[in-house]
Amino acid sequence: MSLKPKVALSQDFLLQLSKLPSSVHSKVMKWAIQFQSDPTSPGINYEYINGARDPNLKSVRLDRDWRGIVFKPNSGDVYVLLYVDHHDDAYRWAENRKLAINPVTGAMQMVIIESVAAVEAAPAQPTPAAKAVQAQTAEAQLPLFGGLEDRELLSLGVPEEMLAEVRHLTSEPELDALQGRLPVEGYEGLFLVAAGDTVSQVLNARETRVDRKVDTSDFAAALATPESQSRFVIVDDDEAMLAIMNAPLAQWRVFLHPTQHKLASGDRSGPVRVLGGAGTGKTVLAMHRARWLADNRTLDGKKVLFTTFTKNLASDIEQNLRTLCGSATLAKLEVRNLDAWVHGFMRSRKLEHRIVYDRKQDAALQAWQAAMAVRDTTLDLPDNFYELELEQVVLAQGITTRDQYRTARRTGRESVLSRTKRDAVWPVFEEYRGQLSSRKLKEVDDAYREIAELLLAEDSHASAYSAIVIDETQDLGPQALKLLRAMIPAGANDLFFVGDGHQRIYSRHRAAMSKCGIDIRGRARKLYLNYRTTDEIRRQAVALLEGCEVDDLDDGHDETRRYKSLSHGPAPSVVTADGLEAAAVQVVAFIKAFRAAKGDADAPSVCVIASSEKNREALAKQVQSAGLTCLTITAQANHSDSRNVVHFATMHRAKGLEFDAVVVVAPESYFGTPDQTSSQRKLLYVALTRAKRSAALIRLN
């Protein structure tokens, strides 16, 4: 019996496929399908490429003009479709490339080989920015990685063929200039070491083993590593091939970063928490994890719950999961924002209360006013004291009695409250809950707490879920986390959290997982590479958080220094405007210029992000009157498929979404000192990092 050879596609091949004219596209598709089914067919003529550095790269004729470049080693049964282009361009592409196996990690790596002379003379093709840095610090140029042995560099993911170049690097901008030629794990490993991590810290954090013997001629084994699978995908049949080739730009479905790959599959002994700055692929990872759990660890009758904070995000994720999973998997997935889950649970248990989402409206407002009427007016407390105390202490900690309140920790609250004062304050909260109850209303934190208590009192093994995957964890407060803990018994693969403290836009929701019964020790991981935003936009967004405290969703801190983006573009423009009318003029000018630069055929997505609904409406009205079609993103609709429109959103509503270009319009007050404006700055960070390629920030006077 002869086994069918392994056929794989490379990321470059798919990117190239997405750029082909439609007439060529269908020809390439047809050829690739035939190739997949039998790469040894006598009809395929593998031609040698004269002067190629890698004798295993062959050219295959598609028609008179077009050539495919294929990896076909002389021994072994592995074939990789690497590239497709016009004859001369395809040959040029192939000439100085080599597909090699890293002798320490065992990963398959595509290397662009520079001539030795070029490496000696011009180590890393510095960018203009790099040149400026070089000029300034010419006298202090020590090699960045001088202290590392070859084996250490190789273990980080540096290809053997690039060791000399990497050894020449003396600054981070030089390293960044080399990014396009380094495998993703190599670049990431190097910038983490440049930022101060040790090699073993990097390897431990990314769960890379370097103690195995690697056979550098076994390409089939190399293809199976997570590192290889971040750039090559094995296709077993026509159906898989077609699915991938029909959506060549949906790279997130096929090529996971090695860390995403490792975390998405395999068993974990308990709750996992993955941190990562904006755009580092947390939601993508969470979706792949949910799929794996549904396919591999979910018995009939159980489901994987995928939950997040808002309804918009849940519906966005549900749409994406539909493109990632087959119907059998989807049947084992339930996607719901936490409040919708709570609502459904209350209905299923015939609990009649409705949840208060806005204390400033209707019956909740009446309840609040009635509660405030009983306050002791002799106490010298600021106007907003009671509401903040209710949210940040009473509801957040689930305090239900005066005794509990007497000893409650009031971390983050400014004033110190004596026991006598606490006693005098408490009746307001008691009255408020009573007033709500008589109106059949409940604060959401109280609903979380009461449901958690109910579930814990029941047989926990009756949980409907095999696992729960949680996105945007930073927006879930202590009671929400405790509820999630109560929804599933503690055990392997129970809870999988992804989140980012930089993006906490509901500041009252700060929680420490360990204090909510969620123990992540030994299962805390991080993603570092931003796949969405250009590095220029990322830097601008991060600069806004300078001086702000950022937590790690537990009791520790997170930092911004170790994140990097994979793409580059223009730096965001930062301008001021005197009033909304002037801002709208700038918004229109930015959008027109961006669209003109992109060309009509592309129909790039654009979003104007404002700090309030009022400003969003005012800006939309003016932009509409300038002749641009505008659509508002609301809790009900993201309009994510709409093209040739200008989207409008508030900063809260833009959360989790992404656009080709973004204009953020924010009042000058958002840019006050970091200790005073931490929440506003986090909103700005969220808003700016929605942009993939281009961004503008308008400061409103």
Ligand SMILES: Nc1ncnc2c1ncn2[C@@H]1O[C@H](COP(=O)(O)OP(=O)(O)OP(=O)(O)O)[C@@H](O)[C@H]1O
């Ligand atoms: N492995 C990958 N390959 C290619 N693209 C990826 C990959 N992972 C994520 N992306 C893309 O990067 C962008 C950001 O991904 P995602 O939304 O998962 O990030 P995030 O960390 O959840 O972002 P945020 O916290 O800002 O909402 C998306 O366009 C996604 O498709």
